[in-house]
Amino acid sequence: MSSVTYGQCLLYRGSDVQSGLEGGHEAGGLGNDPRELPRPKRSAFNISKYNSTSIVNKLLGEHDMIGHLAHQKDSETHLQCLNCSEVDTMADCGVCLDPLQGAGIFSCLMCGNNTCWPCSLQVDKCPFCRAALLPDFRVRNLGMERLLAKLALPCKNYRWGCNRRLVESERSSHEEECSFSPVTCPLHLCKWHGENEHFVEHMKQSHSISLLVGNGITIEISKFRTKTILSDKKTRKYIVSLFCHSAIFTCKVFLHKKKLRMVFLKVCSAESYSKKHFGAWLEISSSFRTLKGIMPIAQCSQNVKELDISCQSLVSPWKKSEEQVKITITIRPLS
Ligand SMILES: [Zn+2]
Ligand SMILES: [Zn+2]
Ligand SMILES: [Zn+2]
Ligand SMILES: [Zn+2]
Ligand SMILES: [Zn+2]
CATH class of the missing domain: 2.60.210.10 (Apoptosis, Tumor Necrosis Factor Receptor Associated Protein 2; Chain A)
Incomplete structure (x- = not known):
């Protein structure tokens, strides 16, 4: 693999950009860890549509002029950086797929894998190694929490199309009013829950209300x-x-x-x-x-x-x- 080191970002040249990203954890070696659960791919972002030479050129220009943090606003540009895209695939909870930021991170004492804290409270066995999770042995991974708190990670509604990136301090206020949040039908006894864009249709079909x-x-x-x-x-x-x-x-x-x-x-x-x-x-x-x-x-x-x-x-x-x-x-x- 030919590579060029530029500032804090390690960039892989040529076709390696694509194969490295497509392979996810496999390419980085971490994927060989049998304790790691397979993660579904994010459908909202598709890196392969970019031509690899333009990625490298763009990144060189970008990191040269505005530095590493400059691309944090735009998720597509952001994911053209290998480090950033790797962080994205690893910084979500393997159980609920929400970003591992803001809710606390649980760390299994037996296998060392992480889920978000709320997910760990839903189970009595570690989802990775099946070890029993006794209440006294639930620990938070404060080191990882501190690290991820400072990174710009996707909004939890990335699956519904939101491409905002958030650090921990801005997460809850954005997610509360994020316009991509799935909605629950507020009408009495109706249990409908789904995407924003289907809600208007639901109201019309099920309740004859035009919104x-x-x-x-x-x-x-x-x-x-x-x-x-x-x-x-x-x-x-x-x-x-x-x-x-x-x-x-x-x-x-x-x-x-x-x-x-x-x-x-x-x-x-x-x-x-x-x-x-x-x-x-x-x-x-x-x-x-x-x-x-x-x-x-x-x-x-x-x-x-x-x-x-x-x-x-x-x-x-x-x-x-x-x-x-x-x-x-x-x-x-x-x-
Ligand atoms: Zn980067
Ligand atoms: Zn979770
Ligand atoms: Zn475990
Ligand atoms: Zn959002
Ligand atoms: Zn309804």
Whole structure:
């Protein structure tokens, strides 16, 4: 194997780049350890589509100019570095395949292999050597935890397409709001769980609910003056369900007894109840006036607050012409 050493990165030249990576642990010698469980290949990243000479050229340029850390943002570039791609294949839990970062690392006292700490609590035998895991003998591998804490490892949603890389200190806050997180259907008694992109379809098929994907919507009410007068007798409703931040937000706007009433709700079940709070950023505008504000969004139909705006405040008292009212709603996490 011909190789070139460059800074901290050892680069294999020519076709070796490909065979080295394809072989995974085999090439590095570690794969011969019979205690090592076979690991499924990551499908999200496919290194073989790159031509090997361009990898070397690109890496030389990259490490030369911006150094080793420069490629941590872009997973595809990142994986063109042999060291980085090897770390990726070894730094995930062999049981749940999540990155071994942030949750603690369990180390088997008998065979020395690692899983994430939560996985080790699910089993009473080591998944590698089958040794009994007595509670007193569960140890954490603090050395490896410290090492991996500083490396930029993939978001746990890499399987669903997220290509963010995270060090331990940023992991939990990103993963909490990662838009690639699989979702659990929040509707009562429904056990559906799956990818974001299939969720909208599920809601339509199983619950006949149409969701708009996105964190905002603009509702336009034309002939507002006439509709205001009619609202004494007839309530008009504008209801939309938005799917964003891995949750469903129902926005209801009523035109009722000369009032514009707005209600926002995050749809959730007891299981999907979260401590994270969201707000609706509102902008209500007519040619006469623009109102702006932020309204907190309730969860699980508890403490639902209503916002009432008098219709008169949106139309000019001096003009008699028709008015168009535009309501812009944007859902964001409240910090
Ligand atoms: Zn590198
Ligand atoms: Zn695990
Ligand atoms: Zn073991
Ligand atoms: Zn992510
Ligand atoms: Zn469902």
